[in-house]
Amino acid sequence: MTATLPLVPLPRSVSPSDGAPFLLAARTPLIAESDAAAAARRILSAATAQTLDLPTDPLPSSPAITLTHTSDIGPSGAYRLRSAVGGLEISAADAPGLAAGLHTLTQLLEPVTDGWEVPALLIADTPRFAYRGLMLDVARHFFPVDDVCAVIDRAASLKLTHLHLHLTDDQAWRLELQAHPALTDAASASAVGGDPGGFYTREDYERIVAYAADRHLTVVPEIDLPGHTHAVGLAYPHLAADPVVTPQLAAEAAARGEALPAAGTPYTGLGVGFSSLRLDDEATFDFVADVLGELARLTPGPYLHLGGDEAFGTAPEEYDAFLSRVTQLVADLGKVPITWHDAGRADVAPETIGQYWGLTTPDSEAAEAAQAFVHRAGGVILSPADAVYLDMKYDDDTPRGLTWANGPTSVRRAYEWEPASLVDGITDDDIVGVEAAVWTETIDDLVGLDAMMFPRLAAAAEAAWSAPLGSDPDRSWESFRRRVGGLGPLWRRQGIAFHPDGRIPWAKG
Numbered sequence: 001m002t003a004t005l006p007l008v009p010l011p012r013s014v015s016p017s018d019g020a021p022f023l024l025a026a027r028t029p030l031i032a033e034s035d036a037a038a039a040a041r042r043i044l045s046a047a048t049a050q051t052l053d054l055p056t057d058p059l060p061s062s063p064a065i066t067l068t069h070t071s072d073i074g075p076s077g078a079y080r081l082r083s084a085v086g087g088l089e090i091s092a093a094d095a096p097g098l099a100a101g102l103h104t105l106t107q108l109l110e111p112v113t114d115g116w117e118v119p120a121l122l123i124a125d126t127p128r129f130a131y132r133g134l135m136l137d138v139a140r141h142f143f144p145v146d147d148v149c150a151v152i153d154r155a156a157s158l159k160l161t162h163l164h165l166h167l168t169d170d171q172a173w174r175l176e177l178q179a180h181p182a183l184t185d186a187a188s189a190s191a192v193g194g195d196p197g198g199f200y201t202r203e204d205y206e207r208i209v210a211y212a213a214d215r216h217l218t219v220v221p222e223i224d225l226p227g228h229t230h231a232v233g234l235a236y237p238h239l240a241a242d243p244v245v246t247p248q249l250a251a252e253a254a255a256r257g258e259a260l261p262a263a264g265t266p267y268t269g270l271g272v273g274f275s276s277l278r279l280d281d282e283a284t285f286d287f288v289a290d291v292l293g294e295l296a297r298l299t300p301g302p303y304l305h306l307g308g309d310e311a312f313g314t315a316p317e318e319y320d321a322f323l324s325r326v327t328q329l330v331a332d333l334g335k336v337p338i339t340w341h342d343a344g345r346a347d348v349a350p351e352t353i354g355q356y357w358g359l360t361t362p363d364s365e366a367a368e369a370a371q372a373f374v375h376r377a378g379g380v381i382l383s384p385a386d387a388v389y390l391d392m393k394y395d396d397d398t399p400r401g402l403t404w405a406n407g408p409t410s411v412r413r414a415y416e417w418e419p420a421s422l423v424d425g426i427t428d429d430d431i432v433g434v435e436a437a438v439w440t441e442t443i444d445d446l447v448g449l450d451a452m453m454f455p456r457l458a459a460a461a462e463a464a465w466s467a468p469l470g471s472d473p474d475r476s477w478e479s480f481r482r483r484v485g486g487l488g489p490l491w492r493r494q495g496i497a498f499h500p501d502g503r504i505p506w507a508k509g
């Protein structure tokens with residue numbers, strides 16, 4: 001039964017009932033507290049591409065939508081939804097749970113002449129992992145605040161909880177800081193391919209954080225250190241080491257017809273791993289402490305991401321000492337540090353969370369680095385690159401995208417992996433969550449983001465929310481492709497320019 005309803009991520013339990021469907025119309029009464037009522041009007045209006053009044057009426061004479069708080073449902077995000085001809089009720093212990101139930105409701109809507117039908121059923125649903133993330137790279141290409149807000153809406157609709165913003169890289173520095181305006185003055189105008197740049201003012205950043213919070217998402221800002229820092233050298237030449245141009249980097253740049261990185265010149269190519277801050281100079285540590293201090297004050301969420309990936313231009317002992325010191329600094333600021341798994345080999349602060357970006361079949365180095373976070377206290381966020389790096393091409397014909405993560409990533413490959421079977425010894429208790437990542441070397445607008453994210457972000461959301469792969473007949477590729485295909489009409493109404501993948505039976509409408 002579930003397989004015929006377009007529900008993604010797959011709920012824990014769906015029990016159809018025999019009765020007639022509930023009818024949602026613009027004037028359906030709503031019984032809810034004011035915040036929940038506002039969320040319901042916003043979510044359901046977006047999903048129907050129609051302004052729904054849903055007047056609040058404590059004693060309605062016609063079938064109503066009721067949103068109620070109950071304490072017997074947990075954890076955060078869990079909800080129950082009961083639909084019958086006489087009324088539709090969503091109950092949850094918290095606002096994220098009510099919102100999750102409302103997003104499920106959007107997936108059940110079937111257009112009819114006088115409104116939208118919802119089949120009679122009972123859903124009891126609860127998330128598997130508390131951290132369900134999406135990373136957006138705003139450094140390689142810049143995305144205006146409105147696009148970031150659109151991405152937040154998309155993430156919220158799949159019940160994600162965290163938006164990780166990759167704010168800095170070799171190509172640019174995108175966040176204005178009061179103590180260091182030189183960073184955005186000197187290093188925000190560029191982007192990959194010489195495309196236009198941009199940056200977020202502190203007010204822009206606060207707007208993004210607030211917009212996300214309204215939709216129950218926490219922003220996780222990343223300042224990538226000590227590599228991926230060529231842009232810092234445009235503002236502060238004395239803090240940046242000279243680019244390390246390996247024969248491989250030079251050959252790849254030549255093959256793409258790109259200029260090599262040069263100190264003091266904006267970098268617009270696709271190369272990685274050539275830059276480093278100067279770690280033999282205390283001035284670098286003062287700078288990093290300043291930047292992270294200001295970022296911590298700007299960020300209400302508990303996490304700061306420090307990058308730590310691909311620092312091939314940094315001597316290993318210096319890298320280890322830097323990561324150890326800077327993760328401790330973040331902990332002292334009262335935040336939980338997150339790093340890419342590369343930092344697992346360093347003696348990082350014990351609560352540091354490692355973000356695994358190796359393949360679904362890990363090599364021993366990546367596996368050991370990830371396991372190190374579990375042996376300390378932090379645990380891991382899983383972002384296997386050949387499954388949830390949404391900047392990979394779907395197939396050889398995809399116009400945008402890269403292929404380094406084991407070739408193109410089909411929707412099926414994005415779907416068919418199981419978090420607890422990824423890295424030896426890392427099981428549910430060690431997994432903080434799952435995060436999809438969209439790097440933007442080849443993506444420069446919202447239409448491009450949509451095409452690369454959808455439908456694969458839905459597969460990542462299911463890995464993060466639903467029970468383990470194979471634990472239920474519907475937690476399978478065959479069921480997923482039918483369920484996700486049924487979301488085509490909803491996504492079109494929501495203005496999502498999804499990739500019409502040929503292996504998915506897309507519903508008309």
Ligand code: TNX
Pocket residue numbers: 272309310340357389391402439440441
């Ligand atoms: C690897 S994953 C990177 C990024 C690139 C991405 C492109 C990781 C931690 N680093 O710098 O943008 O691949 O797919």
